[in-house]
Amino acid sequence: MNNGSDSSKTKKRRRDEESEAESSDADRSLSLKENLTFSDTLVALRIMRAQFPRIDKVSIQPFILQSQLYSSVTDRTQVDRDLESLRRERVVRVFKLNTGQDDHAIMFLDDYLNQIECILKRMEEKKQVDLGVFEWFKTHVLNSKLEPSIGDEELCSLLSLGGKVKHEHISLLINVGLLTRQLIDPNMYWFAIPNIGSVLKGLSQGRKELLSFLNRRKYKEMVLAPLEKKSLRLSPLDMRFHLRDLIGSGHLKTIQTPTGLVVRVSKD
8 A cells, every 4th residue: 555655756746846847948039929838737827827817916826727727738528636635735736817708817825815914014013913814714724625615504613623613703804805705695605816806807808809810811810929018007917827718718729820820810
């Protein structure tokens, strides 16, 4: 039994080392044309994390859209399987976004915990009291509940492992953006990424702007290399981020031509 366990650990370690090596190589190569597809979901996640655009005046850790993964790894079924494994291994967390029915963001758990730490430091600077709920949330809730949502009763039950839960504790978690109430059922919450609101607004506007730009062109297409260098007026996210998203969601497609890789609007 031990041999099998040691073997799997060695394989996982080797996979991690290979992933980091490929990730650091990709950081230096910024062209989407050269980094459009990957064979491994974890490699794709790490490279896209490293390429996440810097956003002024917004304190947010890098996240990857599930649609971007679909554009980057050919086998969608494999992506779903890998994501499920990474979620269960507590490597990543998956968040439901309010920008579309099937929009999900993926964030490495370490990044998410760092974001919570930033909130905690900010609140400590403001001399806010009763901040123990953040530690309870990290230790008892995030460790136990790996799904994107949680019910009120289960949330209170898990938090109570840390201390006496008050209504104010739940309100605090909602106010800082770690939880959002579900509209259909107010007794259910989505786990959320703090400070993501303005970025999601830019994501929606950037999608429309890019599609509108391509739809106005004669053949509703453009060569990828010059398109990638363009900037969007309405989104803090870069063109590469939006291209991966819209290719993965099926709104755009890529075609290899003698002049290079072309991005074209998909027919309805």
